[in-house]
Amino acid sequence: MSDETYNPAATEREYTLDELSTLANVTPRTVRYYIAEDILPPPTIGGRNATYSQEHLDRLNAIGAMKAMFLPLREIRHRLNMLTSEQMRDPAYLASLSQAVAADRALHRHMHAERREPRREPAESAAEYIDQIDRRQDRRGESRGQRGKPQDMRSFSLPSMAEPPSQTWERFPLGDDAELIVRSSKVQSMGPRLHRTLHRLRHLIENDGNEGSRS
Amino acid sequence: MTLHITSAWEHDIFGAIEGSSHLVVTISAPDAPTGTRAPIDLAFALDRSGSMSGDNKLELVKLAVLAAVGQLRETDRVALVTFDDAVSLEHKLTPVDADHRRHLDRVTRAIQVGGMTNLSGGWLEACRQLSGESTHTPRIRRTLLLTDGLANQGITSRGELCKHARELRDRGISTSAIGVGEGFDEFLLSEMAENGGGNFQYIAHASELEAFFSQELRSLAEAAALNPYLDVTMPHGMRAELLNAFPSEAHRRHTSVDLRDLAAGESVQLVFAVTSRRERDEAVTPNLHLHWVNPLTGAVEEINQDGATIAVGDASKATRDDAVAEPVALELTARDQREAVKLDREGRYRESRERFSQSVNRLSAAPQTLEVQEQLVRSAYRARMSADAAMSEHDRKLSVHEAHLRSRGGRRPEDGERGEAQHRGRPGRDSSR
Numbered sequence: 001m002s003d004e005t006y007n008p009a010a011t012e013r014e015y016t017l018d019e020l021s022t023l024a025n026v027t028p029r030t031v032r033y034y035i036a037e038d039i040l041p042p043p044t045i046g047g048r049n050a051t052y053s054q055e056h057l058d059r060l061n062a063i064g065a066m067k068a069m070f071l072p073l074r075e076i077r078h079r080l081n082m083l084t085s086e087q088m089r090d091p092a093y094l095a096s097l098s099q100a101v102a103a104d105r106a107l108h109r110h111m112h113a114e115r116r117e118p119r120r121e122p123a124e125s126a127a128e129y130i131d132q133i134d135r136r137q138d139r140r141g142e143s144r145g146q147r148g149k150p151q152d153m154r155s156f157s158l159p160s161m162a163e164p165p166s167q168t169w170e171r172f173p174l175g176d177d178a179e180l181i182v183r184s185s186k187v188q189s190m191g192p193r194l195h196r197t198l199h200r201l202r203h204l205i206e207n208d209g210n211e212g213s214r215s
Numbered sequence: 216m217t218l219h220i221t222s223a224w225e226h227d228i229f230g231a232i233e234g235s236s237h238l239v240v241t242i243s244a245p246d247a248p249t250g251t252r253a254p255i256d257l258a259f260a261l262d263r264s265g266s267m268s269g270d271n272k273l274e275l276v277k278l279a280v281l282a283a284v285g286q287l288r289e290t291d292r293v294a295l296v297t298f299d300d301a302v303s304l305e306h307k308l309t310p311v312d313a314d315h316r317r318h319l320d321r322v323t324r325a326i327q328v329g330g331m332t333n334l335s336g337g338w339l340e341a342c343r344q345l346s347g348e349s350t351h352t353p354r355i356r357r358t359l360l361l362t363d364g365l366a367n368q369g370i371t372s373r374g375e376l377c378k379h380a381r382e383l384r385d386r387g388i389s390t391s392a393i394g395v396g397e398g399f400d401e402f403l404l405s406e407m408a409e410n411g412g413g414n415f416q417y418i419a420h421a422s423e424l425e426a427f428f429s430q431e432l433r434s435l436a437e438a439a440a441l442n443p444y445l446d447v448t449m450p451h452g453m454r455a456e457l458l459n460a461f462p463s464e465a466h467r468r469h470t471s472v473d474l475r476d477l478a479a480g481e482s483v484q485l486v487f488a489v490t491s492r493r494e495r496d497e498a499v500t501p502n503l504h505l506h507w508v509n510p511l512t513g514a515v516e517e518i519n520q521d522g523a524t525i526a527v528g529d530a531s532k533a534t535r536d537d538a539v540a541e542p543v544a545l546e547l548t549a550r551d552q553r554e555a556v557k558l559d560r561e562g563r564y565r566e567s568r569e570r571f572s573q574s575v576n577r578l579s580a581a582p583q584t585l586e587v588q589e590q591l592v593r594s595a596y597r598a599r600m601s602a603d604a605a606m607s608e609h610d611r612k613l614s615v616h617e618a619h620l621r622s623r624g625g626r627r628p629e630d631g632e633r634g635e636a637q638h639r640g641r642p643g644r645d646s647s648r
Contacts, residue, residue: 029497029498033495033497033498036495036497072448072502073450105519125346125386126342126343126345126346126383126386126387126388127343127346127347129346129379129382129383129386130339130342130343130346130383133339133370133379134339137369137370200466203466203467203469204466207467207468
């Protein structure tokens, strides 16, 4: 760990925009952009000769590390806000973040995999879906006596309504401030639709937060 | 095998506050090492209504079906359904072995013309044949719906049929729709194919059918990605609307697109009309997330990458990228073309011709590539058609078919390798990380 080698007193100093951007290996334009996007705090002293603190540099380095993990800006903002200033200065900690990101990505992939699963094994199979259409057509009074295989249509029973609902529930986080709790049996029956819904809800909640804070 | 995404902006600068430009996202599948392929389940839904007797149509269809079956392997399976006002399962889904080939041959040759057109009944029965429990190996499942007439029995609503096509596609069964002659509804068939993840083909004469089946089977056999799905996330304050004819949903700055299955060597260019309310003088980058099903393993694969960057600033200083302006102009033309035919069908001939004229103007302002010039000639011809009478059925169907092919990254059979080479060789600012 680099905690021992790090001495805040020795590195605490002020930087001009040019110095800061050179040290952080970004353009001054990017620095201004991050400030506008609330990812960096405004300069310690504003105006023409604005100065920036060690915190700016630490944050920029942390942003750089997260950019290398191909994290989108909103994600970077979110993760930065969860870091302590010690963590932000700790290269080992930042490196370990990539594992967390990889784990999140794996989860994301998993969610997407399930979300795409309907195309392979949906909650309601293609055969059941076609049966539903047939039943609806029947109700509309369409004559279906001429169907090629009428017995196929009749062999299906209605969904098992007698089955009691399960007593277990599952929780689905929707960002930091919300979660959805769904009965396990419903999770099964909704299948990929649930993940599609979760995806939308997450976007909604996330957008609300981000767009609300935009000037 | 993995897909590739590149993206490029039409302009290098977005105007502040009310900016607009186009983003072109190209998704391509590399050429496949041939040999192994996923097995194919194919179900034909053939119209045998009264009108199919004319022009030797039904006989030519039968020959084309048998020729297509001849191209399949023993691991593939085929079902054959025919429909008039009644639906007949002529041949249940079975492997294409010698015995079943003989049976198929016999029942196909024995198909007789009948009465009305229960398109939904025939199509759904064909889909049902493909809907059985899938075995462990992933299979490519496609229904080929062929008709020469209007759906006048069973489900006849275009919206409802398209919804079912999309739902079934979600459940692994794609639909291609083939319209033969001049009596079918080009919007019903093209939209069913677009929602069903397959292809729409206008066959002016049944003798062209064999070539289409052959092309269709080749693309199924060379499938590189099933059910590709693209999520585009624009930066805050920006919205993207898809112009192509793929099912798509936009929710604030997120736009998702259900693409068609891609065969090896194919590519699709998606054109997004993007608007921006951003004020700041900054560069912005969209995020592109693509996932698809690998046809050989059944596994979901994905790419998540940043798209091309564009600056927000003084739009008067923007320069246009010709390599991007071309697909944008062609895609907007495809859109105009569909609208023009719809207007023509409504009897609004003058407005329809004006739409074609708009395309002419648009194409004249675009970089004059071969493709643009060819399209310009076609659009100019249509713009000059009489505004006092309807377009011919042939012109209507040809227009919609052309628009479908353009929009879906398809190729006209005669374009062959040329069109493909153009796609692959097209320059663009590559944005891969």
